[in-house]
Amino acid sequence: MATDPLSVIFAALADPTRRAILARLAEGPATVKELSAPFAMSGPAISKHLRVLERAGLITRGRDAQWRPCHLSAAPLKEVADWAEHYRRFWDASYARLDSYLQQMKDEESDDGHDR
Amino acid sequence: MATDPLSVIFAALADPTRRAILARLAEGPATVKELSAPFAMSGPAISKHLRVLERAGLITRGRDAQWRPCHLSAAPLKEVADWAEHYRRFWDASYARLDSYLQQMKDEESDDGHDR
DNA sequence: AGGTTAGATAACCGAGTGGTTAGGTAGCGA
């Protein structure tokens, strides 16, 4: 797998179990046991998912006696949102109109009588 | 790999080559040859990347004689942006203040003298 | 000290990824 930050983040999000874990953590910190409760999955499987999320910077883990409370760390999600925003003009109708207007300006400019 | 739409989209985006292809297509349609030019990679490798993008709904391919022009299809990126927006309050300071205010209201409500 | 619980690690497995080379197909143009 690619190791650049954005690729690691996207890869971490490309699994419904991990996205569900993030959704749960959006409601507050939770232990590993609590996080694994909704899933028909062994502990180690959850543990691996958590490590993937941790390496993507999406969660942090503390320590409280025998518990390892996880909590959400949303900074990478801002990166995702910012990245996607670059393409907004391709799905947002009003943006698309602005974009085609600017494109038209550009076309007319490069078209008005000068060679090369 | 997970087969739900959002997972397929995120997985497609979890590769810098594929994101670079999308960035190129944001400037307009391109043939497979044009898309492969910036990369030190064989044709079939690019072809596989394009198939991943196509299955995620991020590109469509037409046909023009021996060329297969690709163009961007950004609807899935809107899904990504919308998904990430759900977490905005965790990185946006003003949203976070609103959120803690609402949380405080909730705490005071469940705290004002009633048992259970 | 002994038992229980929370959690991580290791080793393994089947399926998928990202790349390769080789070879096939479709359309253009001389």
Added chain:
DNA sequence: TCGCTACCTAACCACTCGGTTATCTAACCT
């Protein structure tokens, strides 16, 4: 028709992923 170009498919490779079971550590509670 012959050759060139654009592109795809097939087969293969090393590696990763998502899951398992078995085993280990650490902390709590009698």
